[in-house]
Amino acid sequence: MIIDIKNATWQRGDKTILKDVSWQVKNGEHWCLLGLNGAGKTALLNLINGYMFPTKGDVTVLGFEFGKSPLPELRKLIGWVSSSLQQRLYGNDTVEEIILSGKFASIGLYQQPEENDIEKAGKILADLGCEQFRFRRYETLSQGERQKILIARALMASPKLLILDEPCTGLDIFAREQLLSMIDTIAKQPDAPTLIYVTHHVEEILPCFSHTLLLKQGEVFRAGKTADVLTEGELTDFFGTPLEVERKKERIAISLKS
Numbered sequence: 001m002i003i004d005i006k007n008a009t010w011q012r013g014d015k016t017i018l019k020d021v022s023w024q025v026k027n028g029e030h031w032c033l034l035g036l037n038g039a040g041k042t043a044l045l046n047l048i049n050g051y052m053f054p055t056k057g058d059v060t061v062l063g064f065e066f067g068k069s070p071l072p073e074l075r076k077l078i079g080w081v082s083s084s085l086q087q088r089l090y091g092n093d094t095v096e097e098i099i100l101s102g103k104f105a106s107i108g109l110y111q112q113p114e115e116n117d118i119e120k121a122g123k124i125l126a127d128l129g130c131e132q133f134r135f136r137r138y139e140t141l142s143q144g145e146r147q148k149i150l151i152a153r154a155l156m157a158s159p160k161l162l163i164l165d166e167p168c169t170g171l172d173i174f175a176r177e178q179l180l181s182m183i184d185t186i187a188k189q190p191d192a193p194t195l196i197y198v199t200h201h202v203e204e205i206l207p208c209f210s211h212t213l214l215l216k217q218g219e220v221f222r223a224g225k226t227a228d229v230l231t232e233g234e235l236t237d238f239f240g241t242p243l244e245v246e247r248k249k250e251r252i253a254i255s256l257k258s
């Protein structure tokens with residue numbers, strides 16, 4: 001089991017931000033986490049990474065039971081790519097340096113990488129079709145290219161669980177599709193980490209995401225196989241407005257019913 005959350009509640013003052021959340025992610029599954037602004041997605045990710053503890057309930061991630069296991073060890077096994085990381089990296093560093101820093105989970109590269117680290121960075125860049133950026137300064141990349149490099153950086157630590165937190169934010173349709181295609185490539189690799197893809201947008205959900213969790217106002221609205229969860233009926237109930245669902249090449253587009 002990759003993630004096992006049982007009846008987790010997280011309260012801040014008198015506000016219940018996560019309410020009785022149960023979620024099991026098994027080996028070999030890739031999940032999409034879908035919810036509107038303020039649904040509690042970030043709170044749930046913080047719970048998974050051990051940055052906050054549930055007020056009630058149990059959380060076990062990659063066999064680490066919260067309250068009983070050393071969380072820094074767990075965090076080494078989890079990659080978390082979010083756009084806030086983009087601003088924290090040093091723009092003057094080369095793409096290769098940025099990727100190598102992923103091994104040490106550092107902002108900037110302070111340790112001398114070994115020959116096999118450099119080889120690994122090269123292989124990741126080649127696998128993801130990003131070799132041409134290797135010696136470019138990070139700040140010269142477009143937003144979409146930077147997102148690709150952040151994902152490559154996360155792979156450098158060989159995570160068991162890779163969280164992609166709204167990776168397509170700010171991308172145009174072409175950059176978005178390129179990034180999604182790269183994520184699809186990662187999902188199909190034989191030793192792929194378990195992926196958790198967080199988004200507000202149904203149309204970004206790739207077929208490689210076998211399962212989907214719909215989070216609404218801090219509660220699990222539905223969780224299960226993507227094909228069962230992303231139906232017109234479920235999404236209409238979830239968004240609270242009549243929707244039409246169109247399936248195109250195993251992707252979904254939604255529009256308001258007129």
Ligand SMILES: Nc1ncnc2c1ncn2[C@@H]1O[C@H](COP(=O)(O)OP(=O)(O)OP(=O)(O)O)[C@@H](O)[C@H]1O
Pocket residue numbers: 012015017035036037038039040041042043044200
């Ligand atoms: N430390 C905190 N104290 C009080 N309220 C909080 C705290 N952290 C989060 N919240 C509230 O919990 C709710 C869920 O927040 P969260 O950031 O998890 O939502 P989200 O689904 O990630 O939203 P978005 O898509 O906009 O990033 C929000 O109403 C937020 O204001």
